[in-house]
């Protein structure tokens with residue numbers, strides 16, 4: 001029997017990396033909802049839309065199709081933007097546009113439509129609280145800012161994306177603050193979520209911990 005798994009937590013806590021591995025091992029679908037907010041931010045900059053104008057963003061989204069392929073590549077209207085949306089500048093823009101209730105409403109609807117059936121691992125900020133409140137397993141994944149900044153720095157270097165550790169560290173702190181203090185769907189642990197601090201855990205240890213939690217739920 002397949003279930004739905006919600007993984008929430010602050011930026012760079014390892015949510016997407018873990019979700020991707022788990023999905024492959026379990027034969028589940030993975031949806032990285034952060035990528036969708038990144039697409040909105042990226043496309044707005046590209047189309048020269050004012051990112052402080054909620055109505056303009058909503059209008060833009062009507063003409064914008066976000067899709068994923070089986071390898072997790074992300075497309076806007078069939079253009080592969082997988083690399084572009086990972087830039088540090090886009091992280092901050094994504095966090096800004098994600099504070100608008102109408103932007104969230106539009107993306108939450110798409111996410112819920114995608115995960116109508118069971119067998120989804122979704123990662124984000126509001127999956128356990130808003131998008132999939134009925135998910136059978138909810139994980140709230142946290143890690144120290146230092147651990148997260150180190151991971152993101154390493155990831156950028158591996159992907160040949162320009163990186164400055166101090167900028168990444170400050171960016172993570174600022175995004176934590178923005179994501180946790182916005183009015184609409186702030187990042188918070190769902191009541192029935194299990195907290196997992198991955199600061200001192202390897203990827204394999206986190207994956208194995210979630211497998212164990214799944215056994216309890218199934």
Ligand code: C5P
Pocket residue numbers: 011012033034035037038091094095096098099123124125126127175179
């Ligand atoms: O997870 P990622 O760092 O790619 O997300 C980029 C930004 O998108 C986050 O900082 C957050 O503001 C926003 N986001 C959100 N809700 C989600 C996923 C991401 O608000 N479910």
